[in-house]
Amino acid sequence: MEEKGRIGIPRALMFYRYFPLWKVFFEELGWRVIVSDGLGKRGKIIYFEDSCLPMKLLVTHSIGLKDKVDHLFVPRLVSLHRDYIMCPKFRGAPDIVRLATEGTVSILDETVDLRTREHSMLRSFLKTGKRLGADEKEGKRAFQKAEQFFLNFQKGWEDRINQLPLKQVFHLETPALPKSEEKPFQVAFIGHPYNLFDTDVNKDILSFARSLGMRIITPDGLSEKEIGAQVSDLSKEIYWSSGREIVGSLFHFLSGRVDGVVFLTSFKCGIDALLQEFIRRRLKLKGGTSIPLLVLSLDEHSGREGLTTRLEAFRDVMEESTH
Amino acid sequence: MKVTFPHLGTMHIFCKAIAETSGIPYIVPPETSRRTLTLGVQHSNECICLPFKMILGNFIEALQMGADTIVMVGSGPPCRLGLYDLVQKVILEDMGLRYRWLTIPPRLTWQAIWKNYEETKELKKELSWKNILLFPYGLRMGWKKMMACEALEKLAMKVRPREVQKGETQKRLKKALSGVDEARTLRTLNDALQKGRTLLQETGQDFSRVPLKIAIVGELYTVMDPHINRGVEQKLGELGAEVTRTSWFSTHILRSLRKNKADQNSERIRFFEASKAYLGYDVGAECNLSIGEAIVRSQEGYDGVVHLMPFACMPETTASGILTRVGKDWDIPILTLILDEQEIEGRIQTLLEAFIEMLQWKRKAA
Numbered sequence: 001m002e003e004k005g006r007i008g009i010p011r012a013l014m015f016y017r018y019f020p021l022w023k024v025f026f027e028e029l030g031w032r033v034i035v036s037d038g039l040g041k042r043g044k045i046i047y048f049e050d051s052c053l054p055m056k057l058l059v060t061h062s063i064g065l066k067d068k069v070d071h072l073f074v075p076r077l078v079s080l081h082r083d084y085i086m087c088p089k090f091r092g093a094p095d096i097v098r099l100a101t102e103g104t105v106s107i108l109d110e111t112v113d114l115r116t117r118e119h120s121m122l123r124s125f126l127k128t129g130k131r132l133g134a135d136e137k138e139g140k141r142a143f144q145k146a147e148q149f150f151l152n153f154q155k156g157w158e159d160r161i162n163q164l165p166l167k168q169v170f171h172l173e174t175p176a177l178p179k180s181e182e183k184p185f186q187v188a189f190i191g192h193p194y195n196l197f198d199t200d201v202n203k204d205i206l207s208f209a210r211s212l213g214m215r216i217i218t219p220d221g222l223s224e225k226e227i228g229a230q231v232s233d234l235s236k237e238i239y240w241s242s243g244r245e246i247v248g249s250l251f252h253f254l255s256g257r258v259d260g261v262v263f264l265t266s267f268k269c270g271i272d273a274l275l276q277e278f279i280r281r282r283l284k285l286k287g288g289t290s291i292p293l294l295v296l297s298l299d300e301h302s303g304r305e306g307l308t309t310r311l312e313a314f315r316d317v318m319e320e321s322t323h
Numbered sequence: 324m325k326v327t328f329p330h331l332g333t334m335h336i337f338c339k340a341i342a343e344t345s346g347i348p349y350i351v352p353p354e355t356s357r358r359t360l361t362l363g364v365q366h367s368n369e370c371i372c373l374p375f376k377m378i379l380g381n382f383i384e385a386l387q388m389g390a391d392t393i394v395m396v397g398s399g400p401p402c403r404l405g406l407y408d409l410v411q412k413v414i415l416e417d418m419g420l421r422y423r424w425l426t427i428p429p430r431l432t433w434q435a436i437w438k439n440y441e442e443t444k445e446l447k448k449e450l451s452w453k454n455i456l457l458f459p460y461g462l463r464m465g466w467k468k469m470m471a472c473e474a475l476e477k478l479a480m481k482v483r484p485r486e487v488q489k490g491e492t493q494k495r496l497k498k499a500l501s502g503v504d505e506a507r508t509l510r511t512l513n514d515a516l517q518k519g520r521t522l523l524q525e526t527g528q529d530f531s532r533v534p535l536k537i538a539i540v541g542e543l544y545t546v547m548d549p550h551i552n553r554g555v556e557q558k559l560g561e562l563g564a565e566v567t568r569t570s571w572f573s574t575h576i577l578r579s580l581r582k583n584k585a586d587q588n589s590e591r592i593r594f595f596e597a598s599k600a601y602l603g604y605d606v607g608a609e610c611n612l613s614i615g616e617a618i619v620r621s622q623e624g625y626d627g628v629v630h631l632m633p634f635a636c637m638p639e640t641t642a643s644g645i646l647t648r649v650g651k652d653w654d655i656p657i658l659t660l661i662l663d664e665q666e667i668e669g670r671i672q673t674l675l676e677a678f679i680e681m682l683q684w685k686r687k688a689a
Contacts, residue, residue: 049644050661076604088401088607092641095602099648111604236409239400270637273370274403274410281413 004030004132007108008069010061011036013054013093014077016193019170021150022073025125028142029134034069036061038167039200045300048100052268053201053299054194055089055096062097066105071132072097075124078113084241085115087271108132121147154220161216166199166207183215185318188253190219191264191272192242195298202264203304205296205311209262212315217258219249226252243271250279253291260292260318262311267299292317324348324449327390329378330355332547333472334572336504337465338394343507345461346454352385355550359384364664366414372403373551373633373662374544379411386420392446397426397435401607402638405429429579464509471503471516473571478523480567483560484534487527493557495522534565535682538620540613541631542639545662546570552631553668555660555675559629562679567625569594569616570609594619601645610638614645621655626682628655629675634663656682 007026009015015022015035023033039045039060048059062072074094079085094109101107110127113119122143129139159176160169162183168174187209195201196218206216219227227248231238238244246263253261263279265272276295283289294314296307326349328338335351342349353359355377362383363376382393398404408426415422425442428435479496486492499519506512537559545552547570559566569590578591594615595605602611617628630646632639643659650657658678660671 049640051640051644078604085401088610088637089641091401091604091606092602092610092645095604096641096644099601099645109603234409235412236406238406238409268370268635270370270372270403270635273368273635274375274406277368277371278410278413281410281417285413285417 003032005032005070006034006068007031008034008036008062008065008072008105010058010065010072010074010097011038012058012061012198013090013194014080016170016197018150020153020172021146023146023172024149025129025142025146026073026132028145029129029132029138031132034065035170036065043200046100049096051089052266054192054198054266055093056300057198057200058093059097059100062101066101069105071106071108072101073108073128075128076109076111078111078119079115079241080112081241082114084239084244086242087240087269157220158216158218161197161206161218162210166197166204169197183210183213185212185214185259185315186217186257187214187260187262187318188217188219188249188258189262189264190246190250190253192246192266192269193220195264195266201266201298202296203298203302203307205264205304205307208304208308209311212311214260214315217253219245222249222252230255238275240271243275246272247275247279250293254283254289254293258291259322260294260314262314263293263295265295265297267297290321292321324392324446325350325390326392326394327352327382327385328394329381330548330550331544332549332572333469333476333500336472336500337468337572339504340468341458341461341465343461344464345457347450347461350385350388350390352381352388352390355381355548360664366418370635372636373664374542374548375403375407375411376664377544377548377551378407379414382411382415382422383418383420386415386422391421392423392425394425394427396429398429402636404608464512467509467512468503468506469572471512471519472500473573474516475499475503475519475523478520480556480560481565482523482526482528483557484563484565485528485530485532486561487529489561492523492526492560495526499523532563534563535626535679535686536624537564537566537627537629537682538616538625539566539568539629539631540609540616541629541642542609542633542636543570543575545631545633547572551633552660552662553671555629555631555671558672558675559679562675564626564679564682569612601649602641606638606641608638610642613639613642614649617646617649617655617657618653621653625655626686627678628657629678630657630659632659632661634661656685 009022026033045056046060046063047056065072074097076094077086077090094107098107108128108131110124111119112121112124125143126136126139156176163177164174189196209216227245230248230251231244238247250261250263265276292314296310326342326347330352339349339351359380360376363380366379367376395408408424412424428439475496479492483492499522502515502519503512506515539546539556546568549556556566591612594612597618598611598615601614605611613630620628630643632643646657646659
């Protein structure tokens with residue numbers, strides 16, 4: 001199929017969950033997908049607004065891409081759950097990108113709001129397809145294929161992050177290797193996907209964790225029911241889907257069979273700041289936990305050395321408590 | 324039972340009126356002070372917004388004084404305000420303080436009514452028939468007092484930039500407000516309001532001045548509470564600027580009751596429409612309105628805009644990013660002040676002085 005043009009996807013925010021879906025969809029419609037490079041060691045962050053690091057990275061990546069592509073894909077993610085919403089910053093993200101790129105590139109910013117029928121994932125992608133000149137039939141076919149691929153991809157997710165070098169986790173062509181040796185520690189890593197898997201945010205801490213003999217478990221594998229069981233008795237419902245997932249999975253893992261739990265948060269993340277306080281107090285009121293918990297707060301100034309020292313110490317604590 | 328409520332601008336005056344008129348025992352938390360803030364900061368973390376810390380501090384102080392029932396206005400998504408109660412309850416519990424909690428739902432939904440029923444089930448037993456019968460009257464009294472406070476504050480904003488003796492308006496406003504506070508019946512309240520009006524109008528004023536016009540926009544707690552914004556409104560006024568703001572209790576209450584579409588709401592709708600050039604979606608809280616108001620005020624010929632937000636506030640962070648562009652596009656100076664627990668009163672004063680001077684130069688040049 002001939003190439004219709006290029007679509008740029010910034011390597012930021014929900015890229016770290018939905019990239020396979022997005023990529024397959026656009027490729028099915030005959031567009032070439034270009035992803036921004038990582039920041040690398042000397043990468044410069046562009047400070048357009050005074051937000052959390054993942055949001056700053058969205059702007060940085062978008063500006064890096066804008067001259068190389070015909071369209072920039074920055075969907076307006078209002079809600080990715082039937083009942084719960086995303087952080088309010090996501091609602092303004094395409095507008096921030098539009099101002100930062102000064103209108104030099106067309107931005108595909110269809111709204112995704114799974115609480116309504118009108119903005120369901122399929123509808124939103126059909127609208128995006130329409131803007132790219134695809135009719136409804138083509139769009140539907142591409143979306144179904146993308147969705148199928150995405151579901152398969154997610155099944156192999158845990159193997160991917162434990163076997164592949166983290167830079168290659170989103171190389172969709174590379175298959176995950178079958179499970180290899182047993183690791184001595186099962187550690188749950190909790191946080192927003194862009195904190196967990198963006199190596200520019202977390203300084204590639206997952207690779208280091210792996211080299212310390214930890215098998216990484218993520219909340220992605222948990223079912224809605226398992227998360228709900230931990231948060232259903234709260235005096236008020238947590239209305240952010242990510243916050244709900246964080247609190248639910250954290251309490252799930254702390255009562256379960258893992259050796260340790262690591263919570264990665266971004267500095268200035270409003271949701272994490274509030275829930276962190278809640279988690280700490282609630283744990284204390286419940287009489288503590290026998291499973292070690294480490295909270296790491298990340299921003300552009302956090303150095304790899306500081307993080308690795310704390311992770312090493314954390315491993316020692318886990319060793320102590322298992323013996 | 325002893326009811327308490329957080330401080331927010333003049334809220335204590337009319338919350339007190341409701342409780343007093345309906346005969347419910349209450350405790351007003353001590354005026355927000357350095358100690359309040361320190362207590363709030365101690366029991367939360369650095370990235371939680373400033374209103375959370377202030378309110379928490381108020382509650383801790385009130386509970387220590389013997390209050391046992393907290394009444395708090397609820398709110399909904401997407402801002403953090405809607406989950407304040409979830410976290411504050413756990414914090415108070417962890418501190419070993421005993422309390423009962425009553426949330427006033429922001430919107431009347433079935434879930435809210437059910438929750439309210441659950442929460443009030445115990446409390447109702449402690450209320451007498453007299454309390455319940457007098458409650459509507461209390462609400463009416465509270466509403467009247469709220470409107471009186473707002474009228475006086477609005478008047479003070481007009482008088483302040485023209486006052487001859489610096490700081491006199493503030494003194495008179497305080498006196499007028501305490502007059503309202505002390506009124507027991509609707510008739511005495513009316514008298515107090517009239518007295519307060521004349522008191523303010525009698526301030527020595529220099530009518531030859533043409534004050535600068537500045538609009539304060541931003542997150543509602545930081546805009547409405549002088550303790551949180553370190554008296555930005557008063558400072559601007561005393562530097563010679565006539566200040567306007569659209570965040571008042573009445574605006575927000577009427578908005579959540581979805582009443583009064585013609586008056587206050589239409590202004591908000593106008594702001595919202597104006598913001599659409601920059602924002603394609605309702606981000607939530609006051610974000611869109613901050614942007615829209617800045618645009619509309621520039622069209623109306625205002626000299627400048629002061630944008631207030633707590634550190635790490637989620638919707639306003641987006642707004643502040645966009646406002647830098649709005650200022651350029653519409654040629655209106657915008658000063659964003661980010662507030663947290665640091666002692667920054669002196670810095671704010673300097674910033675405001677510089678801002679005012681810049682506006683005066685700009686006016687002369689035009």
